[in-house]
Amino acid sequence: MTRRQFLQRITAHLDRPLLAGMMLLMAVSLLTLYSAGDHSMDRVMAQGLNILVALVCMWIVANLPLHYLMRTAVPIYVLGMLLLLGVLTPLGVSSHGAKRWLNIGVATIQPSELMKIGVPLMMAWYFEKHEATLRMKNYIVAAMLLLMPVGLIAKQPDLGTALLISASGFYVLFLAGLSWRVMGGLFIAAVASAPVMWKMMHEYQRHRIEMLFDPSQDALGKGYHTIQGMIAVGSGGILGKGYLNGTQTHLDFLPERTTDFIFAVYSEEFGLVGNLILLAIYFFVIWRGFVITANASTYFTRLMAGSITLTFATYAFVNMGMVSGILPIVGVPLPLVSYGGTSMLTLLLGFGMLMSIQTHKKLVKT
Amino acid sequence: MNNRIELKNHQQEMFNFRLRLFIGIGFALLLLGVLLGRFVYLQVMRHSYYHTLAEKNRISIMPIVPNRGLILDRNGVVLAHNFSGYTLEITPSKVKNLQTTIDELAKIVDIEPRDRKRFKKLQAESHDFETLMIRSRLSDEEVARFAAQQYRFPGVEIKARLFRDYPYSDKTAHLLGYIGRINQADQDKLEEKDEEANYRGTDYIGKTGLEQYYEDELHGKTGIEQVEVDSAGRAVRILSRTPPVSGNTLILSIDAKLQEIAEQSFGNYRGALVAIDPASGEVLAFVSKPGYDPSLFVDGIDADSWKELNESLDHPLNNRVLRGQYPSGSTIKPFMALAGLYYKVRSPTQTISDPGYFTLPGNSHHYRDWKPGGHGMVDMFKSIVVSCDTYYYGLATELGIDRIFSYLSGFGFGKKTGIDLDGETSGLLPSQEWKQKHFKQKWYAGDTVSVGIGQGYSLVTPLQLAMATATLANGGIGYHPHLLMEVKNSSTGQIRKLENSPAFDVKIDPESLDLVKRAMQAVTQPGGTAAQASAGAPYTIAGKTGTAQVVGMKQGEKYDASKLDERHRDHAWFIAFAPVDKPRIAIAVLVENGGHGGGTAAPIARRVMDYYLLGKVPDAVKVAEPAASAVPVVD
Numbered sequence A: 001m002t003r004r005q006f007l008q009r010i011t012a013h014l015d016r017p018l019l020a021g022m023m024l025l026m027a028v029s030l031l032t033l034y035s036a037g038d039h040s041m042d043r044v045m046a047q048g049l050n051i052l053v054a055l056v057c058m059w060i061v062a063n064l065p066l067h068y069l070m071r072t073a074v075p076i077y078v079l080g081m082l083l084l085l086g087v088l089t090p091l092g093v094s095s096h097g098a099k100r101w102l103n104i105g106v107a108t109i110q111p112s113e114l115m116k117i118g119v120p121l122m123m124a125w126y127f128e129k130h131e132a133t134l135r136m137k138n139y140i141v142a143a144m145l146l147l148m149p150v151g152l153i154a155k156q157p158d159l160g161t162a163l164l165i166s167a168s169g170f171y172v173l174f175l176a177g178l179s180w181r182v183m184g185g186l187f188i189a190a191v192a193s194a195p196v197m198w199k200m201m202h203e204y205q206r207h208r209i210e211m212l213f214d215p216s217q218d219a220l221g222k223g224y225h226t227i228q229g230m231i232a233v234g235s236g237g238i239l240g241k242g243y244l245n246g247t248q249t250h251l252d253f254l255p256e257r258t259t260d261f262i263f264a265v266y267s268e269e270f271g272l273v274g275n276l277i278l279l280a281i282y283f284f285v286i287w288r289g290f291v292i293t294a295n296a297s298t299y300f301t302r303l304m305a306g307s308i309t310l311t312f313a314t315y316a317f318v319n320m321g322m323v324s325g326i327l328p329i330v331g332v333p334l335p336l337v338s339y340g341g342t343s344m345l346t347l348l349l350g351f352g353m354l355m356s357i358q359t360h361k362k363l364v365k366t
Numbered sequence B: 001m002n003n004r005i006e007l008k009n010h011q012q013e014m015f016n017f018r019l020r021l022f023i024g025i026g027f028a029l030l031l032l033g034v035l036l037g038r039f040v041y042l043q044v045m046r047h048s049y050y051h052t053l054a055e056k057n058r059i060s061i062m063p064i065v066p067n068r069g070l071i072l073d074r075n076g077v078v079l080a081h082n083f084s085g086y087t088l089e090i091t092p093s094k095v096k097n098l099q100t101t102i103d104e105l106a107k108i109v110d111i112e113p114r115d116r117k118r119f120k121k122l123q124a125e126s127h128d129f130e131t132l133m134i135r136s137r138l139s140d141e142e143v144a145r146f147a148a149q150q151y152r153f154p155g156v157e158i159k160a161r162l163f164r165d166y167p168y169s170d171k172t173a174h175l176l177g178y179i180g181r182i183n184q185a186d187q188d189k190l191e192e193k194d195e196e197a198n199y200r201g202t203d204y205i206g207k208t209g210l211e212q213y214y215e216d217e218l219h220g221k222t223g224i225e226q227v228e229v230d231s232a233g234r235a236v237r238i239l240s241r242t243p244p245v246s247g248n249t250l251i252l253s254i255d256a257k258l259q260e261i262a263e264q265s266f267g268n269y270r271g272a273l274v275a276i277d278p279a280s281g282e283v284l285a286f287v288s289k290p291g292y293d294p295s296l297f298v299d300g301i302d303a304d305s306w307k308e309l310n311e312s313l314d315h316p317l318n319n320r321v322l323r324g325q326y327p328s329g330s331t332i333k334p335f336m337a338l339a340g341l342y343y344k345v346r347s348p349t350q351t352i353s354d355p356g357y358f359t360l361p362g363n364s365h366h367y368r369d370w371k372p373g374g375h376g377m378v379d380m381f382k383s384i385v386v387s388c389d390t391y392y393y394g395l396a397t398e399l400g401i402d403r404i405f406s407y408l409s410g411f412g413f414g415k416k417t418g419i420d421l422d423g424e425t426s427g428l429l430p431s432q433e434w435k436q437k438h439f440k441q442k443w444y445a446g447d448t449v450s451v452g453i454g455q456g457y458s459l460v461t462p463l464q465l466a467m468a469t470a471t472l473a474n475g476g477i478g479y480h481p482h483l484l485m486e487v488k489n490s491s492t493g494q495i496r497k498l499e500n501s502p503a504f505d506v507k508i509d510p511e512s513l514d515l516v517k518r519a520m521q522a523v524t525q526p527g528g529t530a531a532q533a534s535a536g537a538p539y540t541i542a543g544k545t546g547t548a549q550v551v552g553m554k555q556g557e558k559y560d561a562s563k564l565d566e567r568h569r570d571h572a573w574f575i576a577f578a579p580v581d582k583p584r585i586a587i588a589v590l591v592e593n594g595g596h597g598g599g600t601a602a603p604i605a606r607r608v609m610d611y612y613l614l615g616k617v618p619d620a621v622k623v624a625e626p627a628a629s630a631v632p633v634v635d
Helices: A001-012 A016-036 A041-063 A066-088 A111-129 A136-155 A159-175 A180-200 A205-213 A223-234 A262-295 A300-323 A341-365 B003-045 B047-056 B098-108 B115-124 B140-152 B186-191 B209-213 B216-219 B256-265 B302-311 B329-342 B378-384 B389-399 B401-410 B431-438 B445-453 B462-471 B509-523 B597-614
Strands: A092-095 A098-103 B058-064 B078-090 B133-134 B156-165 B179-181 B204-205 B225-231 B235-242 B247-254 B270-275 B283-289 B353-354 B377-378 B484-488 B495-497 B541-548 B571-578 B585-590
Touching: A001 B156, A016 A041, A016 A262, A016 A300, A016 A341, A041 A341, A066 A092, A066 A098, A066 A111, A066 A300, A066 A341, A111 A136, A111 A300, A111 A341, A136 A159, A159 A300, A159 B003, A223 A262, A223 A300, A223 B003, A223 B047, A223 B571, A262 A300, A262 A341, A262 B003, A300 A341, B003 B047, B047 B058, B058 B329, B078 B098, B078 B140, B098 B140, B115 B133, B115 B302, B140 B156, B140 B235, B140 B247, B156 B247, B204 B209, B204 B216, B235 B585, B256 B270, B256 B283, B256 B597, B270 B462, B329 B378, B329 B401, B329 B462, B329 B541, B329 B597, B353 B389, B378 B389, B378 B509, B389 B401, B389 B445, B401 B445, B462 B571, B462 B585, B541 B597, B571 B597, B585 B597
Parallel strands: none
Antiparallel strands: A092 A098, B058 B225, B078 B133, B078 B156, B179 B204, B225 B235, B247 B484, B270 B283, B270 B585, B353 B377, B484 B495, B541 B571, B571 B585
């Protein structure tokens, strides 16, 4: 086997356009982390390692044939449910007044992360099984598959993750053809039940939503994040203050500037032009995801690819929306850019599936 | 045909899917469009506004730290308050060479080695961008001297701060605790409670004692000042201000004068005293001797002082009231007597003959009475008055450990009392189950014998014994001991009284209670083990002495206090309440290495009762010296 053949073998299941878009976002991540970390390479190196590990995992998933992917749906979902229930047992770990983690001896894990993939995977698997005879009943069962884990996660409480998983599950339902009338009914029901939900929310969750309308109410606490984020973005102007020149960033005004608020750092230094470029890269990645979805050969892969793509778009929107002050602060990282190993891994597993879907279909057809 | 329909369905399905996918793409575009719109709004239309905020006049949100609440005694005497003073503070990240800066500063203001050590410790515990104190309580002159030369010291500043002061210092240290600098562990706890915003700007938090337990009441609510500052950080103008709300005032049930008298009455002895109002559970005095100077901890303790306190043989940091666990000795006997009457194991008039020792059937081991040769014929009344050990060896054996456990736990032995302080220990009331669990051994009859006189496995804290005494004095109705009586709201001035409802109800019939109370009264009169305790008192006193062994003795060996090292001498106990018929105060006193309860502990209790019931201040507080000479060998 020549070197060229070897390279071909290795990259056979990687989707180049998608990979290129991802790499650009990762470059933005490393570049911005250097600035956000006050010119220290610590975070940059650590994030580089996160990226490497996640890329290897992505490569493995991309090389798995589709029937393997389908076979993992039930075990991943069941395991995820068991771990979520485990959080309720004494093995669950509390922090900041929320019980989201599980102590498994060697490490503490957050089962809701697993469900970000597990829920759409399970729903797509279920629809594939019943493709021939889809009825209202099936949509209800699929909705139950979604609501059980979401309920457990909302109870922890982790409203942000619960909503995002709801979104990814809803995208599966939507792409699977849930009737417009039902969706309209759900929408009306949601609006009508809003006051009840408001009452059921935790004090701090209500607080976060109230703050969205008036961040100055809690200027020392959570509102501080919103105010400082908006000042960073707004003061960036059209051209930005220049790389490594963000005053908000370097005068310690910005909280969580390597994780959830990294966009504020980027936006302050690169301005509207930088934001346009970033949005363009995101759109390119999303567009490629839609192309893969449109070309997908089976019901399962169509649903899965569509959900992964739309969820990715949602994450990007929610993070940038929260930093620029149009959405409440829900603790969602900027996909592929924020510092953090777990979210990097979860996202790249999803992209691995997209690549597998794109590169294995020829084999399915033959 | 069939095939064609399916094919058509498939095409229809694909069409539907593609349609929805396009809607999806449209949705994604819409989201990105919304973001773009927002960016244009913030970065183009509102740019100059945010630019001003960020560049020319940054908004600085300044927390205004609330004044910490005061702590008063039941008569309004101040136990903890704040005074304002100046501190000299350094922000390490803004200083080029820390060492030379401090050396230069030392030429202007007095900086002692202990200040440097403390600063080093602070520095190790905090981030570089935090502002750390190098000197506290500067004199006006020092402030003026530094102000004149401030330009030479970037990153060093004078700050006006409120200091916490405890006028009674070591006398209330174990009760009030102290506040100290917020460390990482405190910070984590605050975040867990979602309180970090309310502590922005606050450097201190309650670390132990009441300061810790009632942190939420004392802290108050942090105010906010939004100021415009220029690029040099100078305030240009105040934009808005939300005033802080001071912490609430705590009014304790403690009587400061009583506390002081009790503390002084110990002289040079170590020990503990708790006085409780039996009718409410209010704690009137809470003394653990020796105390320590809490102000050492407020500013951050330096290593030398810490070492001195921590390694002292006197253990001044040990809260003996709350955490000291001692054998109860004979103070358990009145409670054992009540158990005997309750289970009808003994009648009041039943007598035993005491030869000076007790043996279990089929065993030659002699459980000795403290009085060689014994007390002769002993009934229940006499057993308490002369503290006959043999009587209780037998009684305990007949009751059995299960019944002893069940009855005594009704008085709160072996359990935390539930006082409003953290870190309480629960003492030990042994049971079969406990021994099996901890020693993997079954319970032997011999174990029960020594429980009867409060030795063996059993341990009590002074607080538990005081609570049990109060419960007995109150006829079996007991309260959790409580230090906080009222909370005065700092802004409205409203006073919230704390209700304390009875926590336990031990079954004691009136005749049994009367018998035990009369016997305890006789203890404090000639013929009793604390014969001098009620001499000349215009009110009646019930009491019981006790001795907690420090050094174990072999069979046949004699206890001779004069030969023992002072620290190996027995601990002396005295429990008491007065007046006997309508008790207003119940006391437990422990004097470490005090020898006999009637000799050292009872006089302390008497002084406390004299002040509380008669308002009598001891003319010159006689300092009891731990003397090497003969302490009477009685129990």
